[in-house]
Amino acid sequence: MVKHCCIPGFSNTSSNASLFRVPAKRFYAGAKYEWAEKLERLIRSMRQDQCLDDLYKKDELKICEHHFTSSDFLKGHTLTKLKIGAIPTLNLPEKSCHIIKQRQRPPPTERKLELVAYHKSLNDLEKSAIRYLPDSWQFQMRNGHIMLHSASDIGIFPNIVIKINNALTIHAAYHGWFSNAGTAIGSLDVEKTTLTGIIRTVSDFPVCQGIMPKTNCNIENADIIKHQRMSYDCSSEMLTVPPPPSTYQIALRSRSCEVFLCHGNKCKPCLDAERRLRQTETRKTRYMEELENKPLSRATRKSLPSRTVATIRIQEQKIEELEEIVSSRLENEKLQLGLDSGLCVDMDTIFSEGLRKNEVSPFYQLFWKEQAKINKTSKKGRRFHPELIRFCLTLAMKSSGAYEQLRDAGLLVLPSRRTLFNYRSVHSSSPGFLDSTIQELKEKSRSMEEHERLLVLSMDEIKVKENIVFSKTQDRMVGFVDLGESRPANYGEAATHALQVYARGLVTSFSKPLTYYATKSVASFQLSSIFWECVGILEDCGFRVAAFVADGPSANRKMFQELNNMNLEYPYKCRNIFNAGNEIFLIFDPPHLLKTVRNNLYASRSGGTKLLAKDGKVIRWRHFTHSSSQTI
Known part of the structure; x- marks a missing residue:
C-alpha cells in the first residue's frame, strides 16, 4: 500500500518526498505524549473524515518533509528523524476542503460525565507503571502495595515517595515524612486517574513549611519533631559506600503535620503548634522580666547583669558567715585531745598477727604491707604499688567525694587526685579510630582461622560528666561534642554521653573496644555513618562482621530501617556493602527489650x-x- 501525506492538498508519497510517522499519544508519556497531542489537534483541525480515524488506529499516519523547517530535523549518517516537539508550519492549507458544513446545533442537553476506570486493582496499576511510568521514576512491588519514587534521588529517603495499597488508598512521603490518609493526598482517586496524572498531582501539591519560632531557642515539646532534609554531594563517579551528607536542613513540624496541602503554606496542626510555641515564648519573656532584679539560683551564660550583681552580694554575705564558722572550728580543734598512741600500737599488732597467720586474702596482705611501708617514708619519697593504684582508681571512679573523705580522715595513706589523674593521662586517646588499634587488629587477624574472624559489633551510649578541661598531653581543650571530621555535629557544645563501639568474636573469646565518640544528641544517619565506618575498617583488617547489636531507642530503630533500606520483608538484616554476597544481621539487645516490655x-x-x-x-x-x- 502506497503511503501519502495526511495534510489536505498534498499527495506526496515516499517515492518523491520523505515521510515521517505521526506518533500516537496512546503509546507515549511525558514530553512525547504532549507532542503527539499537539500534532493530533493540528491535523484534526484540517481534516474530519473516517479515513483519518482508521489511520490513527493503525498507527500509519504520515507527514511529508515539505511542511517542516530545516531546524526540525535530526540528521544522522544514513537516517533523518524529526525532533521531539517539531510542529509542521509550512505549506498548510488556509481552509480544508474536507470540512463538512456545520449544521445548526440542537439545544444542549445535560449529560453526566462518566469517568473511565483506569485502575481497578493493584495489578492494573503495576501494568501502567511498567508501560507508562516516566524514565525519571522507579517503582517497587512489596507486600500488598506499590512504591513509586524518583530514580534520581540519592540519599536515605527520596524527595517524594508514593505508596498505594491493595485498596487503592494512596499515601505520600516528603523526605521520609508520610502524610495522613485524611489529608489532601488521601482525597486523590487512584481508580479514575492515570499514573502520570497521579505523579504530576502529588508533585504539584504545596509542601507545609513547618513551624518557625521567633527565636533560635531549644524546642522541648513532645508535640514538635525535628524533620531533617538531607542533600548529598554526588560528584564522584563511583560510590562504594553511602556518601556523607554535605548539607542538611532541619524543619520543625507538628507530630500530626499533613505535609501536603491543597492551598496555603502551612497546615492547621503546624499553625496551632506554632501559636502555642509563641505563647510559651511570650510567657517566658514576661517571667524573665519579672525576675530581672531577683538573685540567681545558678549562674548561666544568659543571666541578666542586674541579677548577677544581686547574687554576688548575697554570696558575699554567705562567705562572711562561713569564715566565722571556720574560725570557731579552728579554735575548738586546738582544745581537742589527740589519738592515744597505745590504740595505734594495738591496731598495728592486730594487723601484724593477721598477716603472719595468713588469715586474709592476698590483696589484703599486700594492702597493709604497703601501708606499713609508706608510713615509714616521707611524703616526697612515697611510691605506690601498681595494684594499690588500680584499687584507688576504681574507688575514685565510683565516688570522688567518698575517696577524698577517706583520704582526709587520715586512717589510710592514699594517692592524691592529681596522682590518679597523671596515671589516667598516660595513654592519650581521642574520638575515632587510632592507627595503633587498626595495626593491632591486622596482626590479630593474621593468626586466626577463617571461622574465627567472624565478629559481632555492639554500640551503646554511657552517661559522662559534662565538663570542658584542658589536656596537657594533647595540648587542647577536651569535652566537646566530637563525631569525627567527616560528620556534621553541634561542635562547640559540651558532650553529655560517650558512644562506645565494641567488637566480640562470634565463636571465640576475642573482644576489643574499637572506638568512641563524644555525643550529646546523635541522629540516625550519623549512627549509620559510624556503623559503616567500623564495618569497612574491620573488613579491611581481615575480619567479617556477622551481626550488629544495639539497644532500642528511637534513633537506633530508625538507623536499622535505614540500614536495610526500609525492607519490610526482611527487617532483621542488611547487605554488607564492603563484602558482596554477605549479610549483617541486625539484633536488638534482649535485656533492653525485656525492660521495655516491663516498663510498658x-x-x-x-x-x-x-x-x-x-x-x-x-x-x-x-x-x-x-x-x-x-x-x-
Whole structure:
C-alpha cells in the first residue's frame, strides 16, 4: 500500500518526498505524549473524515518533509528523524476542503460525565507503571502495595515517595515524612486517574513549611519533631559506600503535620503548634522580666547583669558567715585531745598477727604491707604499688567525694587526685579510630582461622560528666561534642554521653573496644555513618562482621530501617556493602527489650500513661499481679 501525506492538498508519497510517522499519544508519556497531542489537534483541525480515524488506529499516519523547517530535523549518517516537539508550519492549507458544513446545533442537553476506570486493582496499576511510568521514576512491588519514587534521588529517603495499597488508598512521603490518609493526598482517586496524572498531582501539591519560632531557642515539646532534609554531594563517579551528607536542613513540624496541602503554606496542626510555641515564648519573656532584679539560683551564660550583681552580694554575705564558722572550728580543734598512741600500737599488732597467720586474702596482705611501708617514708619519697593504684582508681571512679573523705580522715595513706589523674593521662586517646588499634587488629587477624574472624559489633551510649578541661598531653581543650571530621555535629557544645563501639568474636573469646565518640544528641544517619565506618575498617583488617547489636531507642530503630533500606520483608538484616554476597544481621539487645516490655506493662496500671491491647483485648498490669498471687 502506497503511503501519502495526511495534510489536505498534498499527495506526496515516499517515492518523491520523505515521510515521517505521526506518533500516537496512546503509546507515549511525558514530553512525547504532549507532542503527539499537539500534532493530533493540528491535523484534526484540517481534516474530519473516517479515513483519518482508521489511520490513527493503525498507527500509519504520515507527514511529508515539505511542511517542516530545516531546524526540525535530526540528521544522522544514513537516517533523518524529526525532533521531539517539531510542529509542521509550512505549506498548510488556509481552509480544508474536507470540512463538512456545520449544521445548526440542537439545544444542549445535560449529560453526566462518566469517568473511565483506569485502575481497578493493584495489578492494573503495576501494568501502567511498567508501560507508562516516566524514565525519571522507579517503582517497587512489596507486600500488598506499590512504591513509586524518583530514580534520581540519592540519599536515605527520596524527595517524594508514593505508596498505594491493595485498596487503592494512596499515601505520600516528603523526605521520609508520610502524610495522613485524611489529608489532601488521601482525597486523590487512584481508580479514575492515570499514573502520570497521579505523579504530576502529588508533585504539584504545596509542601507545609513547618513551624518557625521567633527565636533560635531549644524546642522541648513532645508535640514538635525535628524533620531533617538531607542533600548529598554526588560528584564522584563511583560510590562504594553511602556518601556523607554535605548539607542538611532541619524543619520543625507538628507530630500530626499533613505535609501536603491543597492551598496555603502551612497546615492547621503546624499553625496551632506554632501559636502555642509563641505563647510559651511570650510567657517566658514576661517571667524573665519579672525576675530581672531577683538573685540567681545558678549562674548561666544568659543571666541578666542586674541579677548577677544581686547574687554576688548575697554570696558575699554567705562567705562572711562561713569564715566565722571556720574560725570557731579552728579554735575548738586546738582544745581537742589527740589519738592515744597505745590504740595505734594495738591496731598495728592486730594487723601484724593477721598477716603472719595468713588469715586474709592476698590483696589484703599486700594492702597493709604497703601501708606499713609508706608510713615509714616521707611524703616526697612515697611510691605506690601498681595494684594499690588500680584499687584507688576504681574507688575514685565510683565516688570522688567518698575517696577524698577517706583520704582526709587520715586512717589510710592514699594517692592524691592529681596522682590518679597523671596515671589516667598516660595513654592519650581521642574520638575515632587510632592507627595503633587498626595495626593491632591486622596482626590479630593474621593468626586466626577463617571461622574465627567472624565478629559481632555492639554500640551503646554511657552517661559522662559534662565538663570542658584542658589536656596537657594533647595540648587542647577536651569535652566537646566530637563525631569525627567527616560528620556534621553541634561542635562547640559540651558532650553529655560517650558512644562506645565494641567488637566480640562470634565463636571465640576475642573482644576489643574499637572506638568512641563524644555525643550529646546523635541522629540516625550519623549512627549509620559510624556503623559503616567500623564495618569497612574491620573488613579491611581481615575480619567479617556477622551481626550488629544495639539497644532500642528511637534513633537506633530508625538507623536499622535505614540500614536495610526500609525492607519490610526482611527487617532483621542488611547487605554488607564492603563484602558482596554477605549479610549483617541486625539484633536488638534482649535485656533492653525485656525492660521495655516491663516498663510498658507497668505503665498500663490503673492511673498509668499507656493502654496495651492485642486482638481487641486489653492487657493491664493487674493481670500479672493477680496471676502471681494465685496458687498453682
